Amino acid sequence: MASQAENTNDPLPVTIDDIRMAAKRIEGAVVRTPTLISRTLSDMIGADIFLKFENLQFTAAYKERGALNTLLQLDDEARQKGVIAASAGNHAQGLAYHATRLGIPSTIVMPVPTPTVKVTQTEGHGANVVMHGETFDDAYAHARQLEAERGYTFVHPFDDPRIIAGQGTIALEMLEDCPDLDTLVVPIGGGGLISGISTVAKAQERGIEIIGVEAELYPSMYNRINKAQRVCAGDTLAEGIAVKEPGAITSRFVAENVDEILLVGERSLEEAVSLLLQIEKTVVEGAGAAGLAAMMTYPERFKGKKVGTVLCGGNIDTRLLANVLLRDLARSGRLARLRIRLQDRPGALFNVARIFHEQGVNIIEVYHQRVFTSLPAKGLITDIECETRDEKHLERLITALRDSGYEVSPVELA
Structure with missing residues (x-):
């Protein structure tokens, strides 16, 4: 895959040692979530399926790891001035929660159409929420403007080595719990999660295959790596990975470390969310179920392997979840x-x-x-x-x- 993307001779900006240091920094401040085998899903897919329950974090998503690793590396002046981000999702809540816990002021810029529940949750974690623009791009531009005007530190949701190192701590835990995993299936939005996880995997003495997963409606990293022109648009259940432009830094990691990117449809995402609730009794958002959706869509790709996947978030609107479950009941008769x-x-x-x-x-x-x-x-x-x-x-x-x-x-x- 590396030959199909833009290359640079510079070494990748995050190493396994950076991730190990990040793990020590955040230890005790984030939940060390379990990695557990699912016997039922394993039988369904024909592989040994291990699930990393990142939906059990306090803010119900893995994003806390990278946010906290970044906050802990700020100097005193930056801490006093505060941090800013543009996000309507899990990054907003993770950053707000840990910033408040550390006594660092945080400002989150959200697009005006952001659902009220997400605004309320982010404010509940202590952030100052600024509503601006109709799209994420509008909110992002305004956040960078406020950064320049007020001296805030901008915390990017994925395209930052400190964020990548924090997210990579997930793989350290997975391989500590299940050292014989031979395949890791990771959702891709901007690419921060798979960049960190793939760095750990590729540093192992034995080969571990890295499979990325994107929603068919938003194949942005797939396009970047494969020089494709698929349209990125539409309403996807996996809104957490609905990214139109992947990161410049993360694209380098994907090009060098990721073996393949699979695309999954909306029906597979719905079925995966429903199965995880019914079988594992765990609530997972669409993006968090993408790994399972890929295994359900391409079972032959994983047959006989020991596969780990990250349930990266559990923040799904309750009404949407109800619709997904009812639709699944209808499809099954x-x-x-x-x-x-x-x-x-x-x-x-x-x-x-x-x-x-x-x-x-x-x-x-x-x-x-x-x-x-x-x-x-x-x-x-x-x-x-x-x-x-x-x-x-x-x-x-x-x-x-x-x-x-x-x-x-x-x-x-x-």
Whole structure:
């Protein structure tokens, strides 16, 4: 992969020793999260799957590591003036939390459309939040302006050697807990996480394969490394890695250390979030589930290997999480909406409901449509949301309805 990207003769600015020093700096101030095997996921993928639970950090994301490592290296003058960042996500909360804990003033610039819950959480960690612009680029430009005007220290979310060294401490812990891992699967947004992890992996005497993962909608690092022109746009569940321009520094690490970048679709991300909640009983945001999504999408790529992946964050909106879980139930046939054509006469709905009862299917909602339909005036459409045991149970219900003379069609998900 190194030959496909821009190269420089300068050595990479972070070494394994930098990461070891970062680990000593932050020790005791961040959670030493566990790395645990998932027996069920291992059986599903056909590999030994180990999960690094970075969603158990205090701010529910790994970003604390790099932020704290950076803050601890500031001189007294910089500490007094304070730090600034542009972020609407996990970097904002990690930086704000540790800055406040260390007595360092922090300012976070967020785009105006940032969800209120993220603003509130960041303010709750003690930061001064400034709302500016419609996009991240607007917020970033304003943060750099405030940096120049007020003498703040700007803390970049990924393109900084101190940030990279802090994030690399994750790999030290993973290999300490599971020294025989042969493959590491790491989400890529700006590239700070995979830069640090790959530095540790490539410093080992034995070979460890490094696989990066990006959302199909935001293949920015994939484009950079492979000289591709894929569009970066759209609403992705993995908003934490939805980065249009990867870092200049991090791109060098990826070019030199990363073996392959895989792209995953939205459906795989949704399924991975749902599986982690159902199987591991852990809440993971879309970006944090990207590694599992890659293994689900390309199982042959990982078959028979000992694979470690980072559940890098757990900050997902509860309403979004509910939608993801319900959509997963629908795709598996356990939740369905059936569109049934009826005659508008007494007992019509009762007779349909009786078939649901006979088949042991629970009715959740009933939607009658008499007016906005192309049927004759005496016809009506009824949508019935129902709960079944599995896809075969749903098929038996549909067969029973059709055998009784009803026109039935499932309302499919996109």
